[in-house]
Amino acid sequence: MIVFRLSSNRYANDLSGKGAELYGGRWNSIGTPIIYTASSRALAMAEVAVHLHIQKIPKDMMMVELYLPADSITSLPFQELKNNWEMFPYSIQTQQFGDDFIKENRFLGLKVPSAVVNGDFNFLINPRHVEIQKIKVVNFSPFRFDSRIFLKQG
Numbered sequence: 193m194i195v196f197r198l199s200s201n202r203y204a205n206d207l208s209g210k211g212a213e214l215y216g217g218r219w220n221s222i223g224t225p226i227i228y229t230a231s232s233r234a235l236a237m238a239e240v241a242v243h244l245h246i247q248k249i250p251k252d253m254m255m256v257e258l259y260l261p262a263d264s265i266t267s268l269p270f271q272e273l274k275n276n277w278e279m280f281p282y283s284i285q286t287q288q289f290g291d292d293f294i295k296e297n298r299f300l301g302l303k304v305p306s307a308v309v310n311g312d313f314n315f316l317i318n319p320r321h322v323e324i325q326k327i328k329v330v331n332f333s334p335f336r337f338d339s340r341i342f343l344k345q346g
Contacts, residue, residue: 219290
C-alpha cells in the first residue's frame with residue numbers, strides 16, 4: 193500500500209523517526225522513535241497544517257510517497273480507545289499504544305485513527321523493525337500550502 197508523509201525537504205529521506213523521538217506526539221512519547229504517515233496526501237497535509245501558523249508556513253515542503261507492505265501492518269483495537277482520545281494535549285493512553293507498538297516490535301506498521309479527520313487513518317511505522325528495508329520511497333514531490341487554509345474568515 194502507498195502512504196504519505198509531508199516533510200521539510202531537509203528530512204524527506206529520513207526514516208529514522210528521530211523528529212518524533214525528540215518531541216513526542218499523539219502516538220508516541222518523547223524518547224520513542226516513530227514515523228507518522230497518512231492514508232492520503234490530503235490527510236498528510238491536514239495533520240501538518242494543524243500545527244502551523246500563518247506567519248510560519250514552510251516553503252520547502254516535500255510530499256513523500258512510501259510503499260508499506262500491507263502484510264506488515266496491524267490495526268489498533270479502536271474499541272480500546274477512551275473517550276476524548278483525540279483531544280489536545282495528547283492523551284497518555286494514545287502515547288502508550290504507540291510506545292508499546294515500538295517496544296513489542298512485532299509489526300512494521302500500525303493503522304490508527306486520525307484525530308484531525310474523523311474516519312481517516314494514519315499509519316505509524318516502526319523504524320527499528322527488522323523489515324524497515326521493505327519501506328520504499330516511491331516518489332518525492334514539492335508541496336506548497338495554499339495560504340487560504342490559514343486565513344481567518346469574517
